[in-house]
Amino acid sequence: MDQSASFFDPSNKKAAQLREQCAMETLDDLLDYILNGNGSVGIFDATNSTLARRKQIMERIRERAGPELNVLFVESVCKDPTLLESNMRLKLSGPDYDGKDPVAALEDFKQRVAIYEKNYIPLGDYEEDNNMPFVSMIDVGRKMISHQVRGFLAGQAVYYLLNFNLSPRMIWITRHGESVDNVAGRIGGDSDLSENGRKYAKAMTRFIGRQQKAWEVHQADKVANTHFPPIAGDHTPPNPHYSGDIQPKNFCIWTSMLKRSIQTAENFCDEEYDIKQMRMLDELNAGIMEGMTYEDIRIKHAEEYERRKRDKLAYRYPGPGGEGYLDIINRIRPVIVELERMTDHCLLVTHRSIARVLIAYFQGLKREDVADLDCPLGMLYQLEPKPYGVEFKAWRYNAVSNDFDHLPDYKLRRATTLNN
Structure with missing residues (x-):
């Protein structure tokens, strides 16, 4: 037509x-x-x-x-x-x-x-x-x-x-590095990073620094090669946010208040990065089951284990402070609004439940998909808001090279076991 x-x-x-x-x-x-x-x-x-x-x-x-x-x-x-x-x-x-x-x-x-x-x-x-x-x-x-x-x-x-803006920027989302409780299979808690977790934290700091510099070079090149009016073959749209010159962007690092998240970001220089801790980014609270393994829960709280198995999205852990995914969705709404409003780059070092909700929001997934979204340790997700959607990239930590591998064909998928 x-x-x-x-x-x-x-x-x-x-x-x-x-x-x-x-x-x-x-x-x-x-x-x-x-x-x-x-x-x-x-x-x-x-x-x-x-x-x-x-x-x-x-x-x-x-x-x-x-x-x-x-x-x-x-x-x-x-x-x-x-x-x-x-x-x-x-x-x-x-x-x-x-x-x-x-x-x-x-x-x-x-x-x-x-x-x-x-x-x-x-x-x-x-x-x-x-x-x-x-x-x-x-x-x-x-x-x-x-x-x-x-x-x-x-x-x-x-x-x-x-709070709407068209400023080009990068949003990075990752879980904390491997923790002592991760090694033991315990949920919740406030343990330190393991040795592998500390290696991940250092590698991520180096990698983010390189990506930041590369992004600035790319944006400057786009501006230099954008023409008014366009010339044949020029498909690079200008951004209304720019007034002509490109200034280096501020880079924010947001972590939760838990040690494993704070320690994952401790290698970033606070003179170069704006580092903040936010309780809104804390992991889902497991109530009376904090610090237990899923096998412990299956044996000691069999009825709760089955309830969670039937509907992870609607399930809420029992006991003082216990939360569910619907609570997490409400808890991080102000974080999402701020991410939409801000013009700076931002790295969020957080936890599985928070990462699931954030990624689902920016990828436009259904609420029913949130609780089962696969989001393992060692993954670094890059999101770049564009006029027509969000450009999504995934990077996986390679322990052998102590660096990150780009996964060009990466597809978000469901976790394969209940324990995820």
């Missing part, structure tokens, strides 16, 4: 009718998912640039769902011309223009924007007069306008947009 600028021209009656049909069928699918399926939140991703379209959307939602279903319109406006040009260039790396000549693609997208702009009616008076909740984000967060935002989820959406 032709999706050039002419497809989005309102004077193209055939294309306009097709767009309206697609929009309403998609909206009905979304409402089926919420009203008849197991969905609770839906995102209707369309331009919705005319007042008539927004009225049509609200009428269809109220017709099918009544007044109980909350609706929040989200508008993104770019007024800064440099930012707008950069955002247009970012669009070239998206699915609409994948593999197409960047010069022709940029020209086509500018025509599409001009068509939208000619017919666009911003959110404002009509929505206010008709009590329609909305949030308007101007110049990627330079200014925010919200109207009648109510409820937890809508408030969280606005909070996320307030």
Whole structure:
């Protein structure tokens, strides 16, 4: 199907009718998912640039769902011309223009924007007069306008947009090095690193330092080879975060409050890295079973062992302080918001349950997959937020070379035993 600028021209009656049909069928699918399926939140991703379209959307939602279903319109406006040009260039790396000549693609997208702009009616008076909740984000967060935002989820959406940024950066996630309790097979606790764990910590410090320098060289090269307007063969999109020159980024190291995590990061120089300990990154608390092996639990707490086996996600360890994965998901929500907000590099040296939740979030996995995600010791995960998703890389510690091997074909998978 032709999706050039002419497809989005309102004077193209055939294309306009097709767009309206697609929009309403998609909206009905979304409402089926919420009203008849197991969905609770839906995102209707369309331009919705005319007042008539927004009225049509609200009428269809109220017709099918009544007044109980909350609706929040989200508008993104770019007024800064440099930012707008950069955002247009970012669009070239998206699915609409994948593999197409960047010069022709940029020209086509500018025509599409001009068509939208000619017919666009911003959110404002009509929505206010008709009590329609909305949030308007101007110049990627330079200014925010919200109207009648109510409820937890809508408030969280606005909070996320307030902390949204396009800054290129690296997020690294790893478990601590091997601990004395890992060797003994005990869960929880607060033991020191083993000798192997200390070797891992030193190798990781060296490796992260090398990767940081290589990343800075790569970013400087991208900026040096980005052209306005693009030239043939130039597929490197500029980032709106940059104003022209590249400054070295701050690098944060976050650990839990437990010794094995703190010791894994102790080789980083505190003059070069911003090192902090956070209790939110502590391992899942096993309650009365802290310090036990899974075999001990199977023998001494057979009923609890079976309960956990049936549903690891919903299971909570009994006793004072006992937690489950649902508790961990709630506990680290502020960490995730901060990772979305910050423009610095960050390495999180944490524990299996925390690493599982963080990786699942950035990879867009289902909540049901979190508790069984394979996340062994010796793995270092690299995530780089991009305009269209998160670039994911995995590295495995090689004890023979005392360095890290890149795993280009690495796939996240389920743990193979209950004890994981």
